[in-house]
Each structure stands twice: as structure tokens, then as C-alpha cells.
Amino acid sequence: MMDTADLTQPLTPHQADRLDADILAWHETNSAAELAYGYRTGGQDAVLRGDIDAACFLFTQAYVFALRADLLDIADSLWLNLKSFGREA
Amino acid sequence: MKPEDISQIKNVMQPVATARGLPNAFYTDAAVHEQEKQLVFHKNWTCIGFGKDVTEPGFAKPVNHLGMPLVMVRGQDGMLRVFQNVCRHRGMILVDEPKQVKGVISCPYHAWCYELNGKLRATPHVGGPGNNVDPNIDRATLGLLEVRSHVWMDLVFVNVTGDAPDFEAAMAPLKARWSEFMDKPIFHGGTDSSFKLDVKTNWKLAVENYCESYHLPWIHPGLNSYSRLEDHYHINEPGQFSGQGSIVYNPKLDDSGRAFKNFDGLSEKWNEGAEYIALYPNLLLGIHRDHYFAILIEPVAHDQSIEHIEIYYTDEAMLGDEWADLREKNAALWKEIFMEDIFVVEGMQTGRAAPGFDGGKFSTVMDEPTHTFHHWVASQFAGQLEGASIREAG
Secondary structure (H helix, E strand, O other), X not given: OOOOOOOOOOOOHHHHHHHHHHHHHHHHOOOHHHHHHHHHXXXXXXXXXXXXXXXXXXXXXXXXXXXXXXXXXXXXXXXXXXXXXOOOO | OOHHHHHHHHHHOOOXXXXXXXXXXXXXXXXXXXXXXXXXXHOOOEEEEEHHHOOOOOEEEEEEEOOEXXXXXXXXXXXXXXXEOEOOOOOOEOOOOOEEOOOEEEOXXXXXXXXXXXXXXXXXXXXXXXXOOOOOOOHHHOOOXXXXXXXXXXXXXXXXXOOOOOHHHHHHHHHHHOHHHOOOOOXXXXXXXEEEEEEOOOHHHHHHHHHOOOOXXXXXXXXXXXXXXXXXXXXXXXXXXXXXXXXXXXXXXXXXXOOOOXXXXXXXXXXXXXXXXXXXXXXXXXEOXXXXXXXXXXXXXXXXXXXXXXXXXXXXXXHOHHHHHHHXXXXXXXXXXXXXXXXXXXXXXXXXXXXXXXXXXXXXXXXXXXXXXXHHHHHHOHHHXXXXXXXXXX
């Protein structure tokens, strides 16, 4: 699993490829918690790259999987993120 | 419903001495079965399941209730709620098997998420990729559709139409009758105290057979030595329930004298008393000083039913391994009796194909509980009768 701490710099191409592969694998196994963390990392990477639309897409994915995994603190944090970008009510 | 069926329904509502039973169509006609869903089940309090199947917060169990997809959900607050098991977005089934859903019920299609109390929590990408807001989507009005429900004696009841009398009022006569057992803890016996019987019969025939003791000497000869016909009495609460009672309940499951713990504080009546009541429409209950059972009759089709039998005890200690042999004996005893009834209820179902059968003639002495049930079913169609009469007159 990717490091779940906040990213301080964008993922390298290799890390990004690895994250994509992990996410696909976690979808196969319905690993909601891993998907929440993985998509959140992807969203953080998109923020650092300045792609807010992509970030909000990935944060939304992370938000749903955090809810499904009952990771309420993570879900609340993602919701605040999305709200700050005007993507949540 | 055909005119001759309507005429026969009127006969059902006569006093037992002159009444006939429900007409054949009530057992053989899929169209009448469809009418029953609305008139008999949805308008009344109907049992759909057991609380013991949804004990943990965040656990959900789907229920196919007469073709209606429902889901029982235990909230974080410990409360059991029943919802229509469909997403408010595209009508997708939300929960397809009993499972721990944890924090939310999430639609597998577009991932709309509902809290365990039914509130719509998330609508991902509903306003476009990464945008979860659409001004036309008001989450406050799009929660899961909750079905009016109530849990009593671990039985989960629903009133689909939402306009039945208050549950407490509806159950008051039975609660009064069994007041000595009310508000006392009950403990499900576990896997050895749970079984199902798939029966090729209309659900009402299972109810009717349970109501009366008349058949005991013939169908359950094993009871003759210790629970004779004359040791039984009728129970009649028109409009509510009917059944039979026994005055010689004295189980001997173990030669060494071991016995299940009794409910606390019972009066002498229950030392050897037991009662077996059909709570309309489709719930069969048996109460004894040392255990209680419920049979939920699931009407699968007009000619098929599944009986879900669950046995409960009076004390958590009775759930221990040291009591497993007795629990298994008790369950086996009841299963044997209930299985003895199968050929009868299936035989009556087959018999209902006889076009000349007029619903049957009741014994005024022995069949009153059965007639009370028939009368109740017929009365649920009363509005239909009035409408039909008007149409006939016109």
C-alpha cells in the first residue's frame, strides 16, 4: 500500500504507475480501506500538480471508499477538502 | 375475483355453525394471492424476520417480502430499521446478501451512500466528475424509503401501507393474554434452534392447521399418551389471533431430570400450561414456561410457503455447550411435529383443486379457531366486496 501520509511532492511516474496498479488490484478484492487511502494519495498528487478537477474526482472516489470502510475521520477530512473546492454541499 | 367467489366470501363471514370456509380461489388463484399482498399483508402488521439476524450495528439483511425488496438494518444507535432496499437514484438493489455494511449503505451502481438511518450522505460525481453537488438533487428529500416497523419478542414487523393501528394497540390483546411473559429477556438458541421447512401449500393452510387441536390424535399420535385432545382448549380473539392451549405441558427431554430454566415470576397456570397462537396474518407462536418459538410463514407463491422456525430460551446460560444436547432434542421434537403436518397442508392444497369443494363445513365445537381465521381473511376483502356489490347492482 502507498504511504498514507500527506504528499509533499508529486508522485514520480513510477510511483504513479504503481498506484494505478494497486488501485486496480484493490478494486478486484473490494479492499475499501486501501482504495480510500490510494485514491486520497492520487488526489493529493493531483493537487500538487495543480489539477483540481482530477483531484476532486480522486478525492470523491476516496470519500466513498472511506465511507464504505467506516473510516469516518478520513471521510470527514475528504469531505472538507471537497467542500473547500466547492464540490460538496 | 369471480362473482361466485364473492358470494362464497359472504358465506365465510356467517357464524361458524352456518359458515363455509374460504373459496378455492384463495388457495389456487395467483391473482387472489396478489390481492392478498395488499389487503391482507401490507395493510396490517406483518412479520418479515427476526432481530437475531441483525444484531450488530452496521449489519444489514435483505428480505424479499412478497416480492417487495426490503432490508433490515441495525443502526449505530442499536435501533433496527426497515427500508425499501433500492437506491433513490436508479432503483438498484442496495444490499444483495446479509452482511456488515459498516458505516453506510452504498449503492453498487453509482455509489450513492446512505447512512444507517436512511439519510442520503453522498452523491458522488452527481454534478459531473469530481463535483458531488447538483442543484436539482436535494439529499434531504432522497433518503431511503423507510417502512413502518416494530420489533417485539425479537420479531420484526412491518406495516407497508403505514396506516395500520399503532403497534401497541394492535398487539394489546395478545400482550394482555401473555402479560406474564412480556418484557422478559429471551435468547435465541443458536444454529441448533433454527430450521426451515419448504412446503408446497398456501400460507393460510399452515395457519389453519396450527390453529386447531382437532387433528392432534390423527396427525400427531405421539402426543396421545401425554397431551391428549381433551387436554387442549381453543383460543379465539376475533380480528387478531386464534389458536389452542394445552394444560399438560411437561417436557422430559432428559432422563437425568435436567430441564431448561423457566421464565421468572410465572403464575401456576404456566406450570403445565402452553399456548399456540396464530397471530394474523402469518405468524405462529408457541409459549411455554421454559422456551418460546416463532414460525414465520413466508408466502412464496399461492401454492408454496417457507416456514422459518426459531426457538428462544429464557436465560443466556441455556445457550452454553452444556445445554446443546437438550436444545437439539427440543428442536428435533418440534421439527418432527411440524413435519408430521406437512402432508396434511400439502394434501389440502391439492384438494383445493376440486371445483365442487365449497370451502368446507366447520365443526361448531372443534373448528372455531379456524373459522375465526377464515373470517378475518374474508373481512380484509370487505372493501372489495362492497365495490363488487355496487358493480353487480349497476
